[in-house]
Amino acid sequence: MNITISELAYFGGEPKFKEKLFVGRPNIGNRDRLLERINDMLDRRWLSNNGIFVQEFEQRIAEHLGAKHCIAVCNGTIALELVIRALELKGEVIIPSFTFIATAHALQWQEITPIFCDIDPKTHTINPWRVESLITPRTSGIMGVHVWGQPCDVEALTEISNRHNLKLMFDASHALGCSYNGEMIGNFGSAEVFSFHATKFMNTFEGGAIVTNNDELNQKLRLMKNFGFSGFDTVIYLGTNGKMPEISAAMGLTSLESLDEFIEVNHRNYHCYQKGLADIPGVYLFPVNEIEKNNYQYIVTEIDENKAQISRDLLIEILHAENVIARKYFYPGCHRMEPYRSYFPNAGLLLPETEKLAQKILILPTGTSISEEDINKICQIIRLVIANPPK
Numbered sequence: 001m002n003i004t005i006s007e008l009a010y011f012g013g014e015p016k017f018k019e020k021l022f023v024g025r026p027n028i029g030n031r032d033r034l035l036e037r038i039n040d041m042l043d044r045r046w047l048s049n050n051g052i053f054v055q056e057f058e059q060r061i062a063e064h065l066g067a068k069h070c071i072a073v074c075n076g077t078i079a080l081e082l083v084i085r086a087l088e089l090k091g092e093v094i095i096p097s098f099t100f101i102a103t104a105h106a107l108q109w110q111e112i113t114p115i116f117c118d119i120d121p122k123t124h125t126i127n128p129w130r131v132e133s134l135i136t137p138r139t140s141g142i143m144g145v146h147v148w149g150q151p152c153d154v155e156a157l158t159e160i161s162n163r164h165n166l167k168l169m170f171d172a173s174h175a176l177g178c179s180y181n182g183e184m185i186g187n188f189g190s191a192e193v194f195s196f197h198a199t200k201f202m203n204t205f206e207g208g209a210i211v212t213n214n215d216e217l218n219q220k221l222r223l224m225k226n227f228g229f230s231g232f233d234t235v236i237y238l239g240t241n242g243k244m245p246e247i248s249a250a251m252g253l254t255s256l257e258s259l260d261e262f263i264e265v266n267h268r269n270y271h272c273y274q275k276g277l278a279d280i281p282g283v284y285l286f287p288v289n290e291i292e293k294n295n296y297q298y299i300v301t302e303i304d305e306n307k308a309q310i311s312r313d314l315l316i317e318i319l320h321a322e323n324v325i326a327r328k329y330f331y332p333g334c335h336r337m338e339p340y341r342s343y344f345p346n347a348g349l350l351l352p353e354t355e356k357l358a359q360k361i362l363i364l365p366t367g368t369s370i371s372e373e374d375i376n377k378i379c380q381i382i383r384l385v386i387a388n389p390p391k
């Protein structure tokens with residue numbers, strides 16, 4: 001691609017991509033296997049309520065993570081709500097503000113106040129040293145988020161929660177297939193929650209799972225996700241409908257069969273971006289710690305406006321005009337979204353790193369729908385724009 005700045009779509013040229021390139025385009029496994037499973041499901045007329053696909057899916061996830069129990073549910077948000085309730089969290093729970101809004105809403109939905117903690121700018125995850133200063137007599141727990149699959153400082157958070165007698169859980173929505181100190185995410189805190197939403201690198205259309213090594217919690221969660229039923233006519237616990245349908249588990253089993261391939265493609269794409277973005281002033285690719293296992297599902301960059309001499313927002317507009325639908329996850333931070341913005345209008349004062357990162361973050365497309373050629377073109381566009389910053 002040999003073009004000048006004036007040929008970019010933002011300045012009146014043709015978009016360099018005919019089709020939109022999305023962050024979070026679903027990865028699809030083997031279609032024939034999926035359709036076979038769907039036909040089997042239809043033949044058996046078993047569509048939900050702990051069918052054989054859900055049971056097999058739970059077993060495969062638990063095996064993959066080396067954990068005792070996996071409880072499959074209908075989405076990641078319900079999974080968070082169930083764990084919060086099963087752990088009997090109340091009062092206040094400390095979470096990062098730099099996360100998808102579901103992390104905060106899952107608490108507030110149950111009238112528990114999310115207390116927003118700042119992040120460590122090097123890892124984008126909750127800063128354990130800031131957590132401690134936010135603990136009050138109303139605090140009942142801490143929820144870390146392994147954002148981008150980058151593990152929290154699990155050791156420090158475990159130590160703090162033990163010392164203050166607080167419950168610890170993790171929102172691991174991004175972290176399937178990632179490890180911390182060589183152990184798979186899924187094995188930390190009282191429980192960890194995964195999302196298998198369509199936009200996650202492994203999807204079940206909609207879906208989620210709770211993974212725990214705690215037998216009692218497992219039993220409780222299994223009751224809670226099915227209205228508290230313990231038999232045909234017996235309800236022994238308060239519950240909701242959190243069940244994963246069979247069609248989602250069919251997709252999940254099929255996706256799991258291609259998991260290694262999805263990760264390999266994401267890995268290849270990450271290295272392609274690494275090369276393509278190298279030495280562009282003001283563009284920083286968030287590094288993946290390659291000593292651990294990773295899923296590489298988000299291409300995370302930070303744009304330093306001073307060095308790049310263009311605002312992150314203008315760069316996004318230019319990319320969108322080219323049909324590269326880059327995203328600003330998780331701008332502007334939960335504390336600046338309702339209802340939290342109204343509850344805590346000055347929360348930003350205690351969240352300087354979150355505020356800074358939210359202004360710089362830019363997520364680029366990856367996954368099996370993106371080719372190396374696409375990535376090279378995206379990087380060339382960014383390089384061209386930054387070499388010729390629009391006034």
Ligand code: T4K
Nearest residue numbers: 022023024025026075076077100102173195196197198199
């Ligand atoms: N905790 C964390 C840390 C999370 O990131 C999430 C979800 C949750 C909890 C809750 O888990 P779930 O209850 O969702 O299981 C998307 C996803 O909807 C959300 O699941 C995800 N995090 C979040 C990071 O991203 P949006 O509002 O950005 O979605 P949307 O509709 O803009 O789609 C994202 C992109 O994907 C678009 O550019 C288009 C593309 N897309 C989307 C869908 C649904 C496709 O190409 N095909 C599709 O089928 O939230």
